[in-house]
Amino acid sequence: xxxxxxxxxxxxxxxxxxxxxxxxxxxxxxxxxxxxxxxxxxxxxxxxxxxxxxxxxxxxxxxxxxxxxxxxxxxxxxxxxxxxxxxxxxxxxxxxxxxxxxxxxxxxxxxxxxxxxxxxxxxxxxxxxxxxxxxxxxxxxxxxxxxxxxxxxxxxxxxxxxxxxxxxxxxxxxxxxxxxxxxxxxxxxxxxxxxxxxxxxxxxxxxxxxxxxxxxxxxxxxxxxxxxxxxxxxxxxxxxxxxxxxxxxxxxxxxxxxxxxxxxxxxxxxxxxxxxxxxxxxxxxxxxxxxxxxxxxxxxxxxxxxxxxxxxxxxxxxxxxxxxxxxxxxxxxxxxxxxxxxxx
Amino acid sequence: xxxxxxxxxxxxxxxxxxxxxxxxxxxxxxxxxxxxxxxxxxxxxxxxxxxxxxxxxxxxxxxxxxxxxxxxxxxxxxxxxxxxxxxxxxxxxxxxxxxxxxxxxxxxxxxxxxxxxxxxxxxxxxxxxxxxxxxxxxxxxxxxxxxxxxxxxxxxxxxxxxxxxxxxxxxxxxxxxxxxxxxxxxxxxxxxxxxxxxxxxxxxxxxxxxxxxxxxxxxxxxxxxxxxxxxxxxxxxxxxxxxxxxxxxxxxxxxxxxxxxxxxxxxxxxxxxxxxxxxxxxxxxxxxxxxxxxxxxxxxxxxxxxxxxxxxxxxxxxxxxxxxxxxxxxxxxxxxxxxxxxxx
DNA sequence: TTGAAAGCGGTACCAT
DNA sequence: ATGGTACCGCTTTCAA
Numbered sequence: 001x002x003x004x005x006x007x008x009x010x011x012x013x014x015x016x017x018x019x020x021x022x023x024x025x026x027x028x029x030x031x032x033x034x035x036x037x038x039x040x041x042x043x044x045x046x047x048x049x050x051x052x053x054x055x056x057x058x059x060x061x062x063x064x065x066x067x068x069x070x071x072x073x074x075x076x077x078x079x080x081x082x083x084x085x086x087x088x089x090x091x092x093x094x095x096x097x098x099x100x101x102x103x104x105x106x107x108x109x110x111x112x113x114x115x116x117x118x119x120x121x122x123x124x125x126x127x128x129x130x131x132x133x134x135x136x137x138x139x140x141x142x143x144x145x146x147x148x149x150x151x152x153x154x155x156x157x158x159x160x161x162x163x164x165x166x167x168x169x170x171x172x173x174x175x176x177x178x179x180x181x182x183x184x185x186x187x188x189x190x191x192x193x194x195x196x197x198x199x200x201x202x203x204x205x206x207x208x209x210x211x212x213x214x215x216x217x218x219x220x221x222x223x224x225x226x227x228x229x230x231x232x233x234x235x236x237x238x239x240x241x242x243x244x245x246x247x248x249x250x251x252x253x254x255x256x257x258x259x260x261x262x263x264x265x266x267x268x269x270x271x272x273x274x275x276x277x278x279x280x281x282x283x284x285x286x287x288x289x290x291x292x293x294x295x296x297x298x299x300x301x302x303x304x305x306x307x308x309x310x311x312x313x314x315x316x317x318x319x320x321x322x323x324x325x326x327x328x329x330x331x332x333x334x335x336x337x338x339x340x341x342x343x344x
Numbered sequence: 345x346x347x348x349x350x351x352x353x354x355x356x357x358x359x360x361x362x363x364x365x366x367x368x369x370x371x372x373x374x375x376x377x378x379x380x381x382x383x384x385x386x387x388x389x390x391x392x393x394x395x396x397x398x399x400x401x402x403x404x405x406x407x408x409x410x411x412x413x414x415x416x417x418x419x420x421x422x423x424x425x426x427x428x429x430x431x432x433x434x435x436x437x438x439x440x441x442x443x444x445x446x447x448x449x450x451x452x453x454x455x456x457x458x459x460x461x462x463x464x465x466x467x468x469x470x471x472x473x474x475x476x477x478x479x480x481x482x483x484x485x486x487x488x489x490x491x492x493x494x495x496x497x498x499x500x501x502x503x504x505x506x507x508x509x510x511x512x513x514x515x516x517x518x519x520x521x522x523x524x525x526x527x528x529x530x531x532x533x534x535x536x537x538x539x540x541x542x543x544x545x546x547x548x549x550x551x552x553x554x555x556x557x558x559x560x561x562x563x564x565x566x567x568x569x570x571x572x573x574x575x576x577x578x579x580x581x582x583x584x585x586x587x588x589x590x591x592x593x594x595x596x597x598x599x600x601x602x603x604x605x606x607x608x609x610x611x612x613x614x615x616x617x618x619x620x621x622x623x624x625x626x627x628x629x630x631x632x633x634x635x636x637x638x639x640x641x642x643x644x645x646x647x648x649x650x651x652x653x654x655x656x657x658x659x660x661x662x663x664x665x666x667x668x669x670x671x672x673x674x675x676x677x678x679x680x681x682x683x684x685x686x687x688x
Numbered sequence: 689t690t691g692a693a694a695g696c697g698g699t700a701c702c703a704t
Numbered sequence: 705a706t707g708g709t710a711c712c713g714c715t716t717t718c719a720a
Contacts, residue, residue, distance in 0.1 A: 067475065411698070
């Protein structure tokens with residue numbers, strides 16, 4: 001670097017500008033083309049061994065790192081798979097799924113990017129994603145409509161996969177049928193003789209996308225039976241749970257589907273503190289089949305969810321990217337089965 | 345779209361190529377420059393209202409979305425903040441922190457990208473991140489060394505922030521002092537008269553970055569006392585916990601720091617099933633101060649962690665980006681305090 | 689085996 | 705008020 005006279009040593013050194021392939025070429029005494037050939041191991045072109053060494057040496061010396069944007073701009077495509085990051089942290093089940101998916105896509109040489117969509121909604125969000133020109137987009141929940149899908153496809157996305165409760169026009173769909181979770185739980189409670197059934201609906205707004213279909217599933221399963229369904233709004237704190245437990249007593253509810261295992265734990269504790277016996281007075285069923293359910297006393301009955309494996313989804317994405325003309329696939333991807341333990 | 349003769353209707357329509365600003369210009373009957381001025385609301389240049397309308401109209405008609413890579417290539421910088429995504433899903437505490445951070449950075453007009461680093465390590469990972477030319481990089485855990493920081497800075501990152509246990513040369517640091525967690529728990533157990541102390545160390549390899557310093561903290565706090573420290577490896581399943589509980593009995597441990605609340609819950613259950621009374625025979629302390637600790641019986645004593653707020657970190661990043669010459673700041677960011685409940 | 693040059697999609701300076 | 709054009713960093717034909 002050139003030392004600029006009269007620059008006090010105490011100032012930070014002027015930001016050395018980022019080295020480009022032209023700098024590498026200059027230092028190695030070759031053309032930019034040759035640099036590109038060497039660093040990308042281009043098979044169609046033979047470069048002599050001494051030249052290769054000079055180029056590698058120069059690149060290392062400068063700390064050269066290629067510029068992904070420039071590369072994909074020139075190439076006309078990238079291997080970026082974009083997922084909007086959920087606004088609220090979802091449970092361990094989903095985190096695990098996401099982790100698997102990242103791994104599986106990585107193994108297929110895709111670059112996974114969780115995009116923090118700060119406050120954007122619907123089409124605006126879809127446009128923001130489209131600016132990055134991802135080769136595929138995976139959208140969890142009801143985060144996109146048909147217009148959003150169209151925007152993404154028009155801007156080059158070769159696959160859009162939704163994980164929501166229902167298919168979206170033009171997109172592949174992994175149907176996460178949360179109604180099935182509710183149906184499953186309700187069917188179980190009904191079969192165990194429960195008739196006055198409560199359904200916990202978390203007050204956290206980020207969970208509505210799951211809680212509403214679960215509630216709908218319960219309603220659906222109990223339609224045309226002699227059972228009653230009571231909605232139980234519940235914030236995730238102890239006071240609210242205590243109030244709710246009292247209300248369960250007043251309403252003489254004999255069975256509750258508690259949305260998931262964590263809310264079930266909260267409610268069970270409140271019910272027990274309120275003097276209820278579980279399952280004699282009130283049966284409780286959770287969902288997600290987390291470890292903690294097995295540790296509770298009584299052991300928590302739950303709805304086990306079979307999420308699609310990350311590998312399967314990754315393969316779906318890969319297929320769709322390779323065969324962009326193919327008709328969108330729709331898979332049902334949420335196996336729900338009751339795990340009967342001691343709380344019901 | 346032009347209908348191409350002799351194209352069977354059954355074939356998918358040829359992928360219409362992605363519209364560019366040149367297409368918009370053509371359709372609106374203006375130059376590319378004008379399109380850019382209009383769509384970016386460039387203040388330095390006045391464009392007549394009718395022209396603006398024509399441009400906007402054309403853009404909407406084509407479904408034009410600007411190309412982020414082209415833009416940032418030309419601009420020479422982006423507002424992308426990159427974070428490597430943790431390989432294993434961390435707890436709810438960390439998820440919440442991450443969520444906050446995303447929100448806060450979004451409000452500062454940064455684009456947050458969680459980058460799924462599939463299997464890359466150390467410098468290779470740092471180079472992969474550098475290819476994206478992020479304006480800032482936030483690295484949780486021990487995911488980067490001084491060379492990695494140098495690579496990132498050389499490729500234009502104006503701020504690198506580490507969240508690890510110790511500062512890294514050249515990077516800003518938010519010191520997450522997990523030793524303090526161990527010291528805190530150990531101090532508490534010792535003060536309550538416990539002398540034969542066990543420390544749970546999860547077997548999940550992704551947690552080593554946290555479990556080892558916590559163990560070291562316990563050792564440090566109990567050095568030069570009459571207490572003994574026993575390492576208790578524990579996988580997150582019931583059988584392993586049962587074996588461990590038996591071992592606790594044989595070793596006559598009278599106090600256990602269980603790594604965190606979830607492992608504490610697992611161990612507590614196993615101890616109780618093994619006939620131990622808590623806290624009389626064995627005191628148990630968790631960490632993270634999760635809701636579930638309050639729901640256990642006895643209520644779980646825990647180490648409450650005060651994570652830095654997402655907003656604070658976002659502001660640190662913003663400051664660093666704006667003042668890239670400034671010396672790296674080092675903040676201590678993990679307040680650890682005992683919450684004494686009934687299990688100790 | 690290597691180099692010159694075009695071009696990917698925008699932005700911004702300088703003319704007009 | 706608008707248009708022409710150089711340029712950001714990289715890949716890839718084509719020519720030498």
